Amino acid sequence: xxxxxxxxxxxxxxxxxxxxEVLSSRGxxxxxxxxxxxxxxxxxxxxxxxxxxxxxxxxxxxxMTGTPVDCxxxxxxxxxxxxxxxxxxxxxxxxxxxxxxxDITYSxxxxxxxxxxxxxxxxxxxxxxxxxxxxxxGFLADNLPLLVSCLDDxxxxxxxxxxxxxxxxxxxxxxxxxxxxxxxxxxxxxxVDTVRIDAVARRxxxxxxxxxxxxxxxxxxxxxxxxxxxxxSHGPAFLRLEGLLK
Numbered sequence: 001x002x003x004x005x006x007x008x009x010x011x012x013x014x015x016x017x018x019x020x021e022v023l024s025s026r027g028x029x030x031x032x033x034x035x036x037x038x039x040x041x042x043x044x045x046x047x048x049x050x051x052x053x054x055x056x057x058x059x060x061x062x063x064m065t066g067t068p069v070d071c072x073x074x075x076x077x078x079x080x081x082x083x084x085x086x087x088x089x090x091x092x093x094x095x096x097x098x099x100x101x102x103d104i105t106y107s108x109x110x111x112x113x114x115x116x117x118x119x120x121x122x123x124x125x126x127x128x129x130x131x132x133x134x135x136x137x138g139f140l141a142d143n144l145p146l147l148v149s150c151l152d153d154x155x156x157x158x159x160x161x162x163x164x165x166x167x168x169x170x171x172x173x174x175x176x177x178x179x180x181x182x183x184x185x186x187x188x189x190x191x192v193d194t195v196r197i198d199a200v201a202r203r204x205x206x207x208x209x210x211x212x213x214x215x216x217x218x219x220x221x222x223x224x225x226x227x228x229x230x231x232x233s234h235g236p237a238f239l240r241l242e243g244l245l246k
Contacts, residue, residue, distance in 0.1 A: 001028050001029070001087075001088040001089055001144075001148075002028075002029045002031065002085070002087045002088045002089075003023055003028050003029065003030055003031070003087060003088065003089050003090070003091055004031045004032070004033060004075065004083070004087035004089070004090045004091075004116075004121070005019055005020060005030060005031065005032045005033075005034065005090075005091055005092075006032075006033055006034050006068055006071045006072060006090060006091075006092045006112045006116070007034050007035070007068065007092060007093055007094070007095065007108075007109060007112070008035065008038070008039045008040050008041075008042060008067075008068045008092075008095065008107070008108030008109050008111075008112065009035075009038055009039075009040065009095065009096050010034065010035050010036065010037050010038050010039070010063075011032060011034035011035065011036065011057070011061075011063035013096065014096070014133055015093055015094030015095060015096055015126075015128070015133045016032070016034060016093065016094065018094060018133035018134045018136070018137045019091060019093065019094055019126070019133075019137045019140075020032070021134070021137070022134060022137035022138050022140075022141055023091075023137065023140075023141055026141045029060075030060075031060040031061065031083055031087060032058075032060070032061040032062060032063070033062050033063075033064070033071040033072065033074070033075040033082060033083075034062075034063050034064075034068075034071055035063065035064065035065075035066065035067065035068060035070075035071060036053075036055070036063045036064060036065050037065075039067050039068055039108050040095075040107075040108055041106050041107070041108060042067045042068060042069070042108040042111060043105060043106050043107065043108065043110075043111045044069050044111040044114060044115065045067045045069060045108075045111070046066070046067055046069045046070050046073060046115075047066045047067060047070050052064050052065050052066045052070060052074065053065045054074065054078075054082070060082075060083055060084075062075075062082055067108065067111070068092070068108040068109065068111055068112035068115075069108075069111050069112055069114075069115040071112060072090070072112050072115040072116045072119055072121075073115060073119070075119075076119040076120075076121075086120070086121060087121055088122070089121070089122050089123070089124070089144075089148060089151075090112075090113065090116035090121050090122065090123040090124070091123070091124050091126060091140070092109045092110070092112040092113040092116070092123065092124070092125045092126065093109055093125060093126030093127055093128075094126045094127065094128050094133050094136055094137065095107070095109040095125075095126065095127035095128065096128070097127060097128075097129060098127055098128075098129050098160050098217065099125060099127040099158065099160060100127075100160055100174070100175060100177070100213045100214050100217065100223065101174050101175035101176055101177040101204070101212070101213060101214055102174075102175075102176060102177040102178070102179075103177065104158060104174055104227060107125070107127075109125050109126075109127055110125045110156070110158060110227070112125070113125035113156040113158075113227075114156060114227075114229050116156070117153060117154075117155065117156050117229050118229065120153065122148060122151040122152075122156075123151070123156040123157075124140070124147060124148075124151075124156060124157045124158075124159060125156055125157070125158045125159065125227075126140060126159045126160075126161075127158075127159070127160045127161070128160065128161035129160075129161065129162055129163045129217070130161045130162065130163050130164075130165050131163075135165070136161045136165075139161075139165075139167075139169075139222065140159065143169065147159075147224070150226065154228060154229065154230060155226045155227055155228050155229060156226075156227055156229065157224055157225070157226060157227070158174070158213070158223075158224070158225045158226075158227050159222060159223070159224045160213060160217055160222065160223045160224075161217075161222050162217040162218070162220055162221070162222070164220045165220060165221075165222060166220040166221060168220075168221050168222070169221060169222040169223075169224055170211055170216040170221040170222070170223060170224070171210070171211070171224060171225075172210065172211050172212055172213040172215075172216045172223045172224065172225050173207065173209060173210045173211070173212050173213070173225060174207075174212065174213055174225050174227065175204065175205075175207050175212035175213050175214040175215070176204070176205040176206075176207050176212075177202060177203065177204055177205070177214070178202075178203045178205060179200055179201065179202055179203075180200075180201040180203070181197045181200050181201075182197065182198050182200070182201070183195050183196070183197055183198070184196055184197075184198035213225055
């Protein structure tokens with residue numbers, strides 16, 4: 001397959017390079033469109049109204065001064081065409097750290113996978129708390145036919161590896177995590193406050209139904225979830241509005 005790699009840790013990150021090494025050794029043709037520098041937490045942010053610099057660093061290998069979503073958007077829409085055709089698959093990662101539960105919303109790794117699907121490409125986001133990225137890449141490569149067979153134009157797969165990975169994968173739904181960020185005043189200059197998030201209180205909430213991604217990873221399994229990208233309508237609120245607006 002022609003596999004396009006992207007991430008949010010930057011094109012020199014260990015995770016994306018482990019993916020390239022392993023997947024290319026399995027006979028796949030690897031392309032890269034990744035950020036020049038660290039872009040974690042960018043979610044679905046894109047650059048509008050500012051220039052980007054795209055640098056070629058190998059055959060079908062580029063890094064750019066934009067977000068992970070930019071890396072997909074410009075790979076698809078750029079008039080000079082970075083790549084000779086559409087890829088068969090986009091793999092976003094391997095992210096250095098989990099992207100579970102509510103973190104899917106904040107994640108640049110998942111944002112790039114979401115944009116890939118919006119560009120009409122199949123996509124898998126891969127993240128790991130396990131620092132043996134080659135092992136994670138090998139597991140992905142071994143299971144690639146199975147995972148790709150489940151993809152369509154309405155979702156991406158979100159795959160996460162725990163630090164004590166037991167070699168098995170579980171189907172999950174995204175869990176629920178809430179954050180109570182503490183914002184600290186760094187300094188005050190007249191009417192200008194300089195602030196930063198100094199501490200993050202993290203609370204995991206139980207989700208009824210299927211096994212959730214947090215629970216699976218806590219028990220040593222790799223978690224795989226199918227994340228919808230277009231289901232924006234909330235049924236209960238829609239029905240309440242329907243009743244009020246008659």
